[in-house]
Amino acid sequence: MRLKNSEWTKVFLLFTIIALFSISPIINHQQFIVGSDTAFHMNRIFDSAMQIKHHNIQYFISMYGYQANARIVNPLYSPIWIYGFGLILDILKSWLSFQIASDLIFALISQLSMYYLLRENKIEEKLSIFLSIFYYSTISGSYIIENSFNGLAAAILPLGISVCVRYITNSNKPVKIVELTLATSLMIQTHILTTLFLISIYILSFFIFLIQNRENYQKIYLALKNTLVAGILTLLLTFNVWGSFLEIYLSNKHIIKPFIRNDYAFTGELFNIDSVTNGAWRTIGLLFSIVVVFQASYLIINWHKTNFKNKFVSILGFIFLLLDTNFFPWSILWSKIPFMRDVQLVNRFGFIAKPFIIFAFALTITNLIKEKRNKNFLILPISFALLSIIFNTSAIEKVTQQILGKPAVVTPYKVNLEDYTNNKIFRTKKLQKAVNKMKDGTIDYMPGKIDDDIPSQYNRAMYFDTNILNNKKNSKKFIKTTKNNKLNYMFTAKKINKQVMIPAIKYGHSIIRLNGKIINPRLTPIGSIIITPQKRKNMLQISYSPSAFWKIGMIIWILSIIVCSYLLINNKKYALLQ
Template sequence: MKTVIRNHGRYLLFIILASFVLILPQLLTKGMILGSDAVFHYNRFYDTAMQIKEFNFQHFVSMYGFQQTGRIVNALYGPLFAYIQGILILLSPSWFGYQVLSCFLIYFLSGISMYTFLQKGQIRHSLSCAGAIFYLTTFSIQYWTMRQGFSSWGAALLPLCLLPIIDMATKKDFNWLQLSILTSLMFQTHVFSSLILILIYIPFFLYAWLYSDRKSKLVLQLAQAIGLFLLLTLAIWISFYFVYSGNTIADPFINLHMDRSVITRNSIYWVFTPGFLGVLLITQLIFTPLLWKKMSTLNRLMTGSMIFFLILSTNIVPWKHLQGKDIYIVELIQFPFRFFVPVTVLLIFLSCYTYQHYVHQSTTKKLLVTLLLVASVGQTMMTTYHILQNWVDEKQMIMTGKKHLFVRTNDNQKLKAAVHTRDFSEFLQLVEKSTPDYLPIYQDNPLNKYNQYEKYVLNNPHKFKKTVKNHRLVVEWESNTTDMLDVPVINYERTELTLNGKALQKDDLRLTKIGTIQVQSKIGHNELVLTYNGSRQVLYPIIFSLISWIIALTFLIKQTYKKTKSA
């Protein structure tokens, strides 16, 4: 530890300082940035926060977030990382405090991740630090700050997860334990980012295998890595089986305008956030053919990977002709601009390497790099400040379209107060969005699922009281008739419902096409209790997976310590 502090301490302090500087606009203005994905993710994290607070761990259904409907979201969307975010909420005094804390954390994590990656590639300390700080200012990370795009958390981990490719290219070998842990960490955080990670691994592994004289050993190591990966992510696979085996689940948002979500059209800001990133990209592409013969295998493989993902992020790929054709892999991609994340990571590495090895060093050039870095941080701060002014001046307090968004107040001061109160539920009641991801689908349902969620849940005319008692979701209401009533809770295959003390069977209720229930009320007070049959069955896989994490991390730490000590 002393060696780490001695060699890297001041550079880590610079990364911490840069992370703090980048959150200064928000600290000074006390403003919020509520992007297109804020409401969805804040509901996810509020749910896990309340589970921890009330010691009511519900792996599947949401009893606190998402209008307390018993929806399944977190079990299929990075459950482990959702609980980490829930802890951040419990440590925060308000939504404003959480947003500032989460932004600082993602900056710090991104910086350490990139610094470690560059150090592994033998980039000198000062340049590694500069590259790490520059990474914080790119839209790959700013996507979380500006829009609460969750792929930024995958981007924060991506450089760290690329450590194995350096050994594959330089040593024709890799640490299978490290590879498995890093891939599992990414999978637990953001599934799409883990797919990108695997795509990056493939050419590097193939090179190592083709040019290694120990091919069988590499195959065995890969098998070991895959086996451990399945153990470390076992809870997620079990969750997918439980949910998908008995239900038809609504897919996440399917983008029918993918051709617009590319860096060569509406998302060109990915290339110019900050402005110097575009200059770096053009410069690196120009110098690549000139330096190709001098490049190491590592740089050639990285360059090939960077160009591959760069093409995927543009309209060179005919996204317009691929969208809307029910091609699963295309629907999974959603936004091609996300392929620019690995482009950014690899570009920073290649640019640092090129500067270190092929540019004559001088005080003037070092000063120029420093000024460009300061300008990039300054540009990011100014952009953040201008967006925050929309909140401060009450021009556009929520930075997303009004479609499918419901703000339950016209009083802007009330909305501002809601993000500064300790009661996190207040904001989620004032601002709602009808995101239908992972709802169960009953019958053939070509109708707009957003509109149906709005009809049966958000705009339900009847008054319901929802509470959580004894680890169960309890819905109460008064009725003066015995008519069928739409109750805003979601029924999945394993959902168990009890109405007025009687367990409901399938014949006792009707289901809308998105799984909300219709039951026959009695005159007077009614009480519906919702639980999910599956939480106990998944408990043992979760415990087994957590034990696997502890053992795997212990062995990896021991390996790293021995290697550091011997060095």
């Protein structure tokens, strides 16, 4: 369904007003919200911002964030977003201004993507607007309050759902190459685990398409061809992510996975009807619970006359919602299938359930309006949208009031918040001040090996914390500088033949020079560098030289972006991406 530019302009302005209203407590109180993932992402964004500011681009190792320890994170985790956010931070000059801008971007993307899904499926304009607002409100806590990129992935997810629904409902044109390519590429650039879930739903949808059209080989051929074209384009447009994974994992014997949990309690959203204003960020909330019960009841009563589209999206939504509860036997599954623990937090399934269930709810309301010829059914979604945005804003107000009253914002690592009451370090233009306080204690993607049990992981994290993060002796010993995409550690060795541990990480393709000579140093279990320097002033230089495969791939990636952008702009003229 092609929408007029005037409609998009109207909803964009409306959604902007809604977004500004929802984050108004942050703007009014000038309070930066510190969430569970703030330290991790703040260091990533700061690193890219400083690279841009100083025109010193190093795609792999961290030269500014993470205490300038040469750790590799950004190439493996939403690199495009991080460089985009880094540019915004560099322009706005303060963490508070950046948070307001990024929250606004998140709010607009989540509302516009849901609006696109609903309008593509012929849901009337007013209903689409209010359910888009409702959707934003149901996922906003994950990003605005917790600062989690799961929320950002959820904001994009409706685009992927549109791809799935097209497979099962539009046999004449089951694939829009642009839609499939952009939806998948954006998700890969945002969150890998959510991408895997999305691709699994693609496969299911395509399998249903094959069954529906098993005797029409021409339609199957066309769908396969367009899917293949979109797949190739997606691979080209996301080489910077999967190519970087190959670069890192093939050049290092071991890479530490993101943290693993052995327990499943309290990780899911649980089927809890607490209001979001009670601080229950990981509960589905009262309003969404009503939608779930309403949709389930409607299907039970009207199963035989409900269309396949509604059944399909409803069932998928309910399945993912079940996976997001303690009703599902996660403890048994994790004990029998250890790799399933890579999911980390089962509330990630809730992010997938929400857009499916809200979309199904939209189909149900639309059907009820047509059947009963009564638009009063719109009262329900409109009421939910208005109440949810009020609840959402109240939740953010509650968090900012907590910050105003006391600086003890809960964070998962050793972050000393007592010495910057009222968020002063987040309002200053000296970005480094906040980063120095918000030290990230995770060991994700470091070149070491740990067991999957929590004590081992905890001990390695504490080793990292003691030797790199909070080693005051080391912080005074080393002078760190960056130049020409290289990280320099200058220090003075006062004794002969005494080993020195450099608070920096070495990977397989890292190049280590001591006083101008390339060396192959001994490493700690997490990849920290140990050297025996001369009794003199020394300079240890760290750089990174990726493989020829990665370099060639990145050239092709850049050219692919240029060509695809040109074709997209001139799509009507060339009609290659229809």
